[in-house]
Amino acid sequence: xxxxxxxxxxxxxxxxxxRPMELIDLRAPGAYEYCHLTGAVNIPFEELxxxxxxxxxxxxxxxxxxxxxxxxxxxxxxxxNHLSLLGLPVISVAGGMxxxxxxxxxxx
Numbered sequence: 001x002x003x004x005x006x007x008x009x010x011x012x013x014x015x016x017x018x019r020p021m022e023l024i025d026l027r028a029p030g031a032y033e034y035c036h037l038t039g040a041v042n043i044p045f046e047e048l049x050x051x052x053x054x055x056x057x058x059x060x061x062x063x064x065x066x067x068x069x070x071x072x073x074x075x076x077x078x079x080x081n082h083l084s085l086l087g088l089p090v091i092s093v094a095g096g097m098x099x100x101x102x103x104x105x106x107x108x
């Protein structure tokens with residue numbers, strides 16, 4: 001299944017205009033605690049499968065896209081591939097935190 005891929009620059013604009021989304025940081029908890037994007041929740045990539053099996057992804061708003069980012073973009077692509085096959089509206093952020101140059105960082 002296909003899904004959109006956006007740049008960190010585009011995501012920065014989405015956060016600025018308060019576009020409806022569920023922003024998910026797939027990095028390890030330590031990396032998330034050090035810094036993350038405003039409004040992001042931490043669901044480490046390794047725990048995503050457990051959340052799917054436990055039905056915890058239904059906690060997110062229906063119809064609102066899940067926007068996933070990681071450190072460099074590869075894990076968000078893998079996660080989006082899997083989640084899109086389940087019929088969830090997903091968007092991957094290219095380049096991940098390594099590419100982020102915006103103003104929406106929250107520091108631990």
